[in-house]
Amino acid sequence: MAVSRRWRWLGVILAVLAIGVASMPLWLTLPVPPQALVIDQARFLEAGLAPQQVDLPHAQGSRHVQGRYRMDFELAQAPAQPLYLFIPMFSYRAVVELDGDVVLDTGADSLVPGVMLGASALLRLSGGGLAAGRHTLDIQLQAPGIARGYLSALYVGTAQQLAPYHRLRVLVFEHTRMMVLACQLLLLVATLMVWMYRPREFLYGWLFLLLGVSTASYAGLLADIVPDVFDWLPYAFTISMSSVFILHVIALEINGATPPFWLRACVAAVPGACLLAMASGMVPAGALMIGVVTPIMVVSPLITVAISAWGALVKKVQEAWLLLLPLCFFSLATLHDGAIVAGMLDGPVFLSLYYRQLLIMAIAAILMRRLGLSLTGLDGANAHLKETLAEREAELYRLYEEERGEAARRVRSEERHRLTEDLHDGLSGHLASIIALAERGHATGIERTAREALDDLRLVIHSLDIGDRELMAALSGLRERLEPRLRRLGVNLEWSMARLPEISGVTPAHALNTLRIVQEAVTNALRHGPASHIAVRGDTGPQGVALITVDNDGAPYADAGECGVGLQNMRRRAAFLGGTLRVEALAAGTRVTLTLPPRLSGDEADACPEGS
Structure with missing residues (x-):
């Protein structure tokens, strides 16, 4: 409470000082x-x-x-x-x-x-x-x-x-006049720039017009370059008369009221009619200045004071208070000037020249206050938007982390499912065969089936380490496992993957299905041949597709045109890879061709079809 009272007294003191300084031209006399x-x-x-x-x-x-x-x-x-x-x-x-x-x-x-x-x-x-x-x-x-x-x-x-x-x-009489003019021109340019960027703020346009028409009263400064400028002074003062009507419009706008059309029309109509009367010679310029222009410029500020007082006292508009005090001083100055013209006061100093600038600065301060409040509100809105954006980013990051974790869990689940099916379809089948052979006492068959089970297990394990664009490495690993086995069987293996293009999008499931297709083709060559020579080659086909061909010199595959279980599994795996499988019976042997796209795709759920 004490702090608030202290600030209130400080405001009163500053207001009294401002009134004293502003009223100096009314009572101050220069020393002699x-x-x-x-x-x-x-x-x-x-x-x-x-x-x-x-x-x-x-x-x-x-x-x-x-x-x-x-x-x-x-x-x-x-x-x-x-x-x-x-x-x-x-x-x-x-x-x-x-x-x-x-x-x-x-x-x-x-x-x-x-x-x-x-x-x-x-x-x-x-x-x-x-x-x-x-x-x-x-x-x-x-x-x-x-x-x-x-x-x-x-x-x-x-x-x-x-x-x-x-x-x-x-x-006081010369330099101050030039400083006032320079200040007015500076405000004129500044108001124009603000109005250009905020054309919907009509108050800036009215202030720009007020500054422009009131500058006409400085026409006498052109005497050095325009000798007959004195003859044009009545026209210049008549043009500056528009400023009093503009003040009415500005006061109403500040109070939040819409100026009537007739008032806005008076800004141009009344000075225009006087100028027309002067130019046509219907009324002498001096008579118009004394009988029309001067009374309007003396009385109109009093009307503006009444408008601002109505806004400040009745409508409780804070900005109207900022305009009321300069308007009161300006009205006193115009009354003083009117008394000089009427011969009621002695002295040549027209005080309205000073107080008009005070009034214009008050209007500019109100507009700058509005602009400042608007920018403050904009800064607040930007801060709120930034805070909201940060919250949304944090929420999106949290959702992203949850989705990434869910995706990782889904991938692990699919890999477990794939691995389970691969072990079930491959290893479990071999183990079942081993048990059946053991029960019948076939030792040779047990060894062969156990080796096949071990190879299949190694194939599954090796495929787990295969990443994107590493299909060539997976095939090289398959070659290393096939060569010793085929050598023991006396089968010659020819392997060439130099012309195989790089394939992207490779996952462990893709690698395992590709390896099983090639392994199945080699196994079929041994089982149905019997082949003595097997050639596995990689090549590039039309439109950059990859071709993996397995040729053998055994007997032509009798079921090449049919759909056995093994062939169905191979084609299903090829379809999962997004490619095709073709089996051809040659004159001396069989050819299996796997066609793969440059980028692999497939559904992990179908990664391991049943059967081998």
Whole structure:
């Protein structure tokens, strides 16, 4: 509670400081040189009227008066240093004469830019110094017709006494104006870039339009390159009048209300009608400026204040509070400027130039706040998505591990099933034969059958170590087991696998079925031959298929065209491998050809068909 109260007081203090700083143009007066000679009285000479004594500062009684001020000052002795005349503020064009000689004509340098802020001047009174005695200063002011001419008190002194105060006014009246314009142009470009990437945010478009049309009020800065720019100033100010209608639209948008169509149409319709009236000559430009443009620009900000107050107090829109204070200052500034134009206040400084930038910065701050909140929400959504994605990845990884474990268990189960069937179909059959032969007392048959059982067991065990693309190694192992056996039987074995292509997708089941087909072909050659020569060759067939051929020189196989049990098993194994088996009876012997695809495939459940 104490911390919250402390922050609340800090916010109040900062708000008071902000109000004080923002209100400085309303009450702050610039310092004047204290040690210089002050000229604060003059004779005002107006055409057709008798001279009158006036106090300085003085504002002329009419907007179109070109009056002359005459002032006398006396020097007790010739000054040791050159003297300067400092005019803190005048409007709008000044021609200064000293003892009848023109020493300064500000011309367009002050006439056009000074329309909004007035001007300041520091001039040397003589090239070689002034003599002692009385001297006369004449200053003729030319007012543009928008506001009355104005002349402040004058100061005569040395450069050291006057120059710092003149530089301060140059900073306030000239450099500040350029800094404000630069800030506005920077905001203009930044708003345009944001609007280009977020075209659905209409507030950025309205702010860009506000910055663009309000820049027209700086047209006087073009006086150096466009000599007749003063004639175009009423048109420029009329264009900038669109800004007050845009402010209504922006205030409604910030409050969450939809601006009516007629209000949006006024942004272009009202200034357009005034421009058309000026261009056609139906209404004098000065009359339109005084009678239409100025009242609209003075009264409209008060309506915008009411809209923002409604949003802040009634609709409880927090952003409306951010806009309300700058709007109040801007409204006071426009009332101040309207009073100057109406002759109710003296002075040439139009404060709306300053407070308009404060208002634009407040609108930009609101939009940046919205953009920041949007990006913060986007960051939060991204963080949530990343967290959700991490959870999903962890879940997928867990499912993957479970599936991999299940696949490994399934493979082990299938291998056990295959091994069981292989042992059952091969070894168990041989053992049954051994038992039957033992019961009958056939010792020779027992030895032969036991050897066949051992070979079959070795074949099964050897196939377990075969991996992908290792079919050639499996066949080499079969050759090593067949050669001693055939040699003992006096059978010549010719073996050549050099031309056999590499086969992929090989599993232990594939290797075992291939070896059993070749072994069965050799066994049949011995059993049904009897063969004395067996040739096992590997070759490449059409489209890259692998061909394994087993030829023997025994008697032609009588059942080559039929489907015995052994041949059925061999063909079933070939089908499992994705290949085919062909048995041919030759003129002198039999040929068995196994055709395998470049990549093997098959169902492990059918890996070991019954029988051998």
